[in-house]
Amino acid sequence: MAAAAEEDLIEIVEAPIEVRRYVDHVRDPAAGAIATFEGTTRDTFEGRRVVELRYEAYVPMALRRLRAACADARAAWSLRRVAVAHRLGVVPVGEASVLVAASAAHRADALEACRFLIDEVKASVPVWKKEVYEDGEVWKENAEFIHARMSTTTTTTSAAAAAAAAQDKRSCCCGAKVKVEEGKEEAHHSNGAGLEGGLEGSDPDRPL
Amino acid sequence: MATEQPKDTSSVHGTSELIEILKENDKSKVHINSSIEIKALFFARARDLTGLSKTSIEMPEGSTAGDCMSKLLTKFPNLEEISNSMILALSEKYALESTVLKNTDELAIIPPISGG
Structure with a gap:
């Protein structure tokens, strides 16, 4: 049996991320693959020299979204x-700034889940970063969030939005795998579903 | 003692005053029941714009998350800057503007996120 969902290690930390801790957590005798993704601070953005990134979060909600x-x-x-x-x-x-690790019997599952998880972080987990340059600073905005937000606000009634959310959620469950494999813009749809999934506030499928 | 006299007098007067106070309390109770208190949270750009990380806001009973946002926009006109790009979260879950609020609900203003 694979480890239960309750054993997923989900943390928001203020200190440097100890990669080893998370990779060791997903290490498993039945796994033939461990995929990890690490998001790191790049030294430039559009030609401007980046000094550092400053992150903040709505911690309890961010943890809920990560669990979901x-x-x-x-x-x-x-x-x-x-x-x-x-x-x-x-x-x-x-x-x-972020680390995702997943283990699976086979590498395709581990790699694709890893990709899905980092995309979900980008689209629906309430975390913000301020990019600090040598000559100024700016709050960043993830394109994945904008896509997800647009798909929730273009519907006119709450019933229509709820229906759209349910629809997208179904397509997420069935289609996310294919979409992530394609690595195209459609992948954002699954992110949108992640954002919408919490809209109704009582999603029986999510262990909130 | 001089202190005894006024004390006795006030207790006589006190009964009717007390009744008045109780009546007033009942009135204010009705008032309290018809309004709810919402805790609004501001993160990132929203916090910069309001200068606050949280505030308490009184809303009429039956108000929606959208109604509360409108009131916040009146109170903090600077929030207009992100009103078309933000999303609301109610008690740690993304919420539609049509969601009806309950007393002590936590309404978070979520500017475009940028984790990762």
């Missing part, structure tokens, strides 16, 4: 164990 994303990943792929960590505060150039 891990549950969605488990529903879509055959996974053994999952770990996600996001760092808050100042993250200097070169250091990791």
Whole structure:
């Protein structure tokens, strides 16, 4: 049996991310693959020199969203164990702000789930970063969030929005795997579903 | 003692005053029941624009998340800057503007997120 969802390691930390801790968490005798993704602070953005990134979060909600994303990943792929960590505060150039690790019997499941999880972080987990340059600073905005938001607000009535959310959620469960494999713009749809999934506030499929 | 006299007098007067106070309390109770208190949270750009990380806001019973947002926009006109790009969360879950609020609900203003 794969480890239960309750064993997913989901953390929001203020200190440097200890990669080893999360990779070891997903290590499993029945796993033939461990995929990890690390998001790191890049030293430039559109030619401007970046000094550091400063992160903040709506922590309790971010943890809820991360748990929901891990549950969605488990529903879509055959996974053994999952770990996600996001760092808050100042993250200097070169250091990791986010880490996703997934283990599976086979590499395709681990790799695709890893990709899905980082996309979900980008689209629906309430975390913000301010990019600090040598000559100024700016709050960043993830394109994945904008896509997801547009798909929730273009519907005119709440009933229509709820229906759209339910529709998207179904297509997420069945189609996310294919969409992520394609790696095209459609992948944002699954992110949209992640955002909408919480809209009704009583989603029996999510262990909130 | 001089202190005894006024004390006795006030207790006589006090009964009718007390009744008046109780009546007033009942009135204010009705008032309290018809309004609810919402805790609004501001993150990132929203916090910069309001200068606050949270505030308490009184709303009529039956108000929606959207109604509360409108009131916040009146109170903090600067929030207009993100009114078309933000989304609301109610008690830690993304919420539609049509969601009806309950007393002590936590309404978070979520500017475009940028985690990862």
